[in-house]
Amino acid sequence: MVDQTLARSFLTAGADYDRYRPGFPAEAADAIVPASARVALDLGAGTGKFTELLVGRVDRVIAVEPSEQMLAILRAKLPGVETMIGAAESIPASDHSVDVVTVAQAFHWFDREPACAEIARVLVPGGVLGLLWNRTDPRCAWDRACHRVAHPAVGDTDETTSSAAEQLPGFDVVERVTVPWAESISRADYIARWHTVSSFMTASDAERARMTADVERILDADPATAGREILDLPQITDVYVYRARV
Numbered sequence: 001m002v003d004q005t006l007a008r009s010f011l012t013a014g015a016d017y018d019r020y021r022p023g024f025p026a027e028a029a030d031a032i033v034p035a036s037a038r039v040a041l042d043l044g045a046g047t048g049k050f051t052e053l054l055v056g057r058v059d060r061v062i063a064v065e066p067s068e069q070m071l072a073i074l075r076a077k078l079p080g081v082e083t084m085i086g087a088a089e090s091i092p093a094s095d096h097s098v099d100v101v102t103v104a105q106a107f108h109w110f111d112r113e114p115a116c117a118e119i120a121r122v123l124v125p126g127g128v129l130g131l132l133w134n135r136t137d138p139r140c141a142w143d144r145a146c147h148r149v150a151h152p153a154v155g156d157t158d159e160t161t162s163s164a165a166e167q168l169p170g171f172d173v174v175e176r177v178t179v180p181w182a183e184s185i186s187r188a189d190y191i192a193r194w195h196t197v198s199s200f201m202t203a204s205d206a207e208r209a210r211m212t213a214d215v216e217r218i219l220d221a222d223p224a225t226a227g228r229e230i231l232d233l234p235q236i237t238d239v240y241v242y243r244a245r246v
């Protein structure tokens with residue numbers, strides 16, 4: 001069941017989201033987009049953090065996203081991308097018109113059954129669906145501790161990995177690829193990033209201040225981050241590749 005309050009929190013978060021959230025490694029797009037693909041549709045495209053990796057890989061890139069604020073930022077960054085306001089459960093594209101659908105950091109927000117039916121409808125027979133999520137590297141103790149501040153109920157998993165899909169109606173699993181990578185991020189941006197995470201955005205002011213103080217305490221205490229302005233943050237991107245059943 002999708003939490004609509006959390007889902008709606010993305011409707012207002014565009015600029016901060018684009019500034020502070022991590023991007024994705026090129027290897028993730030390599031794993032999803034076949035060389036023969038001509039048209040790709042990025043669903044729940046947000047501000048285009050994954051969409052930008054589709055540009056240059058296919059002839060035509062379409063971004064579908066329910067938030068006009070997010071999409072306005074995407075349009076400014078990626079003027080060659082076609083943009084449409086829309087949702088996964090009702091995709092504004094014609095039948096069998098797309099070779100690849102990608103969903104970065106967003107599939108867990110979708111109503112799964114109708115979204116899968118819609119993705120299968122817009123894909124060509126045998127078309128590719130790629131789902132991907134960034135997650136914390138379990139070897140990074142300080143980042144893991146900060147995730148526990150944001151998501152105490154799920155312990156060491158975060159909001160995304162907990163809903164990663166294996167079997168999807170109408171699709172066959174092709175492969176799962178795990179891409180480790182690293183990001184240099186300032187301490188200030190790392191803290192600001194947490195303010196773009198749904199549990200921080202939907203918290204009361206007092207609760208958000210407590211969560212922020214907890215994150216600062218973790219950074220002050222861990223030898224890998226104490227006294228540092230630039231943090232070396234390991235990331236893992238999980239990629240799930242599916243093919244539409246013919």
Ligand SMILES: C[S@@+](CC[C@H](N)C(=O)[O-])C[C@H]1O[C@@H](n2cnc3c(N)ncnc32)[C@H](O)[C@@H]1O
Nearest residue numbers: 010044045046049067087088104105106109110
């Ligand atoms: C965590 S953001 C990811 C954005 C972008 N794909 C990225 O990786 O930066 C989740 C996105 O899913 C969108 N979203 C939420 N519910 C959706 C739905 N039912 N259909 C399509 N997009 C949805 C939100 O508006 C938001 O832009």
